[in-house]
Amino acid sequence: MQLSRDTLLKAYRQMSTIRHFEERVQEEFAKGGIPGFVHLYAGEEASAVGTCLHLSAEDHIASTHRGHGHSIAKGCDVERMMLEIFGKKEGLCAGKGGSMHIADLGQGMLGANGIVGGAPPLAVGAALAAKTLGNGSVAVAFTGDGGSSQGTTFEALNLAVVLQLPAIFIFENNEDGESTGWRYAVGSGDIAARVRGFGLPSVKIDGDDFFAVYEAAGEAVARARRGEGPSAIEVETVRFFGHHSGDPQRYRSREDVLKLREERDCIKKFRLRVTAAGLLERAELDAIDRENAALIERAVARARAAPPPEDAALLTDVYLAY
Template identity: 65%
Template structure:
């Protein structure tokens, strides 16, 4: 699948933005500036960007507790995200949701979700809405390998097939459900084969390869928009950090962690691919790196200086009257 130089630059900028954002959040959390828990997306950037570059604001995604990358790839405002994570009034959810509950309905971002396996039913509901109203919108459910064991996932997949809904299930298999390895927790050792059992197209892809993700998503999207129903993508990737910031990761050796960052980096894979093919110059990518670092640094400063939520806001946004 051929892409223009501008599309490639956009893809790299999105991936680099996610990485820089997560690095900045990691530093701020480690210094005690961010309340609550933080789960970093570093190492999985190619999946979020390869999927979401095909979508627009009218399409939906459901996310996980590790949702910053999905938010950025779907177009959520960087400043609003950073303020939300810092717990500030200017955050996308008024500073009330924090890292694990960022949502932006105007962008089709149905929310990060602290419930393991929580996004598939939400995405199926959004897809049912799209089919009922006769729109060409689609929904994407991002889930981790741990979430793939949940009954919510199985029920959502079955309903999607039965009703032939425009939904795409994307499982980001990073090898660990918190600290439990895939080889132990997945009886079949093959997550995608479960989806095939429900009667939908399912495939495995290299989640470190942006181009593989992009191509797989293009096929799944064509089926969804064309009325052919759901698809399933198992994206095998590498988690660069622990389950959460501060996780000692006693279940991973130092050698594994070093290899994960050296050999399992989608940004390095992308740079090598476009460089070898003379699609983009290294200097172009370096310029993007510098611009993104400035953008994220400025977002951190604004978040630090932003106002805290007013106590009077405590009881707002609790109920919605239809």
């Protein structure tokens, strides 16, 4: 598949933004500046970016508790995301949502979600709205290997097939749900094949390979836009950090994690591939990394200095006002 230079640059910029964002959030969390929990997406960048590059702000995504990467790839403002994670008034959700509830309806980002298996029903709702309105938009649900076994996921898959909705289900199999390995937790041992049983096309791809994700997601999105119904993709990926930032990771060794960073880094692989093929120069990729480092530095400085929401704001935004 031939991607334009602009698309390649955009893909790298977004993956690099996510990586810089996540590495820095880990540092800031360790310093104690961030309230609550954070679940980091580093290692999985190709999945969010390879998928969301096919979407516009009119399309919807529903995310997981590990939602920073999906949010950035869908176009959420990075500085306002950082403000949100620090619980500040100018955050994307006025500082009341934090890491696990980042949402931006203007960008079609329905929200990160503390409920495992929460995204598929939400995406099915958005896909039903799109089909009813006939507006040509699609909805994507991101779900983990753990979430793939939830009843909500099964119901959503079934309904999407029954109603032939423009929905795409992305199963990010990063091998562990908290500390439980997917080989133990997924009874059939094959997420993509199990999904096929619901009556929709479903493929398994190498999530370390941005190009594989981009191609599979492109086909699924095009199919949904043509009115041919839902599809699913199992993305085999890895997470570089623990389940959450304070996870002691007793279920895998330090060496295992170092090996993942060495051998299964989707960004490193992207860099190698595009530079070896002469599509992009190393220097321009390095320049993007520097710009992202500066962006994240600004975002953290602003988030640290910003005021929290006022006390009175505790009682607002509880219910939606029509």
